[in-house]
Amino acid sequence: MKAEILPKSRYKEYEAFVMSHPAGGFTQSVHWAEVKNNWDFEVVAVLDDGGAIVGGASILIQKIPFIGTSFLYAPRGPVCDLHDRAVMEELKKGVDLLARRRRAHVFKMDPDVLISDEDFIRLTQQMGFTQIAGNEGFETIQARFNYRLYLQGRGEEELFANLTQKTRYNVRVALKRGVEIRVAGPEALDEFVRIMRVTGERDGFNVRPKAYFERFLSALGEHARLYMGYYEGQAVCGAIATNYAGKTCYVYGASDNAYRNVMPNYLIQWEMIRWAVETGCTVYDFQGVSGNIADESDHLYGLYRFKKGFNGQLDELAGEFDYIYRPFAYQFVDTAIDAKEKLAAWKRRRASRGAEKARKQKPEAEKGEEKQE
Numbered sequence: 001m002k003a004e005i006l007p008k009s010r011y012k013e014y015e016a017f018v019m020s021h022p023a024g025g026f027t028q029s030v031h032w033a034e035v036k037n038n039w040d041f042e043v044v045a046v047l048d049d050g051g052a053i054v055g056g057a058s059i060l061i062q063k064i065p066f067i068g069t070s071f072l073y074a075p076r077g078p079v080c081d082l083h084d085r086a087v088m089e090e091l092k093k094g095v096d097l098l099a100r101r102r103r104a105h106v107f108k109m110d111p112d113v114l115i116s117d118e119d120f121i122r123l124t125q126q127m128g129f130t131q132i133a134g135n136e137g138f139e140t141i142q143a144r145f146n147y148r149l150y151l152q153g154r155g156e157e158e159l160f161a162n163l164t165q166k167t168r169y170n171v172r173v174a175l176k177r178g179v180e181i182r183v184a185g186p187e188a189l190d191e192f193v194r195i196m197r198v199t200g201e202r203d204g205f206n207v208r209p210k211a212y213f214e215r216f217l218s219a220l221g222e223h224a225r226l227y228m229g230y231y232e233g234q235a236v237c238g239a240i241a242t243n244y245a246g247k248t249c250y251v252y253g254a255s256d257n258a259y260r261n262v263m264p265n266y267l268i269q270w271e272m273i274r275w276a277v278e279t280g281c282t283v284y285d286f287q288g289v290s291g292n293i294a295d296e297s298d299h300l301y302g303l304y305r306f307k308k309g310f311n312g313q314l315d316e317l318a319g320e321f322d323y324i325y326r327p328f329a330y331q332f333v334d335t336a337i338d339a340k341e342k343l344a345a346w347k348r349r350r351a352s353r354g355a356e357k358a359r360k361q362k363p364e365a366e367k368g369e370e371k372q373e
Contacts, residue, residue, distance in 0.1 A: 018079050106330050149311070
């Protein structure tokens with residue numbers, strides 16, 4: 001068994017490995033680098049004695065200006081048996097080689113591992129990694145608390161019956177009122193981005209440009225879909241989901257301020273769940289929610305309440321694992337990023353609370369139905 005930086009001529013083989021592996025995910029696809037086109041990209045793979053791939057990591061590489069180092073990041077990687085010490089240690093040797101070539105100050109990974117997985121956490125500690133987590137769940141690059149609906153081979157009828165009564169009602173409201181959900185092409189991105197901007201202003205987050213979503217859909221091809229919701233011919237909501245390695249993930253969502261009372265967001269989620277069922281996925285991942293689910297005053301509590309209505313479960317992940325090569329550079333970059341992110345988070349919270357205050361000050365007749373988040 002040996003590790004190597006995989007040549008591009010074997011990327012097709014590696015892509016097949018990731019798609020078929022239980023630990024695979026769309027951010028470990030070799031095509032994810034086409035989405036993140038402002039990063040460099042390499043694949044580190046572990047090969048068995050016959051040359052077959054038994055583990056690996058798709059690694060994004062960001063050069064750090066001024067200090068001349070690089071940041072290595074395997075989003076939701078690596079892809080292997082995460083409890084196989086031999087594979088993990090060999091993979092680390094390959095990452096070390098890449099780190100030397102790229103003058104990296106750190107390698108970061110954030111595999112889909114639960115916080116309760118003490119064996120994996122112990123293994124990473126023994127290998128010299130530092131675990132990073134946070135109570136709120138958004139202190140890390142990827143959300144640390146994910147709400148998921150495990151399908152367990154159930155069909156649509158059983159899954160629909162499993163929804164909470166309120167969510168079933170709201171899906172039926174959308175159907176009764178004539179909301180139409182369509183799988184759309186790139187031609188619908190202008191409307192999607194428009195609604196995303198409305199959502200961003202309402203909830204206090206920055207919106208990516210249209211070009212990013214174009215790359216997303218183009219790079220992932222049949223593994224990504226843009227869903228759009230229409231009411232009386234008007235686009236009122238949208239979502240981008242991925243279907244990859246047996247998992248369907250709700251990645252981006254947008255909802256207009258108009259016609260929220262006809263419940264389009266509930267129906268669009270249900271249609272994406274149906275896609276997961278049709279393709280034999282094991283899980284529908286609603287992705288991130290706040291870790292402060294006991295605090296109903298938290299500005300993100302409504303998002304959790306909405307997702308909870310589909311009657312899945314909250315998974316707390318273990319967080320990030322950093323292997324530090326250059327401590328001084330690591331501390332310098334980490335401090336700068338932390339300060340920037342705290343300022344951005346404060347601005348988002350301020351904008352979100354301002355929007356919430358404005359909504360509460362509207363006359364009751366303008367609010368519409370308040371069942372949906």
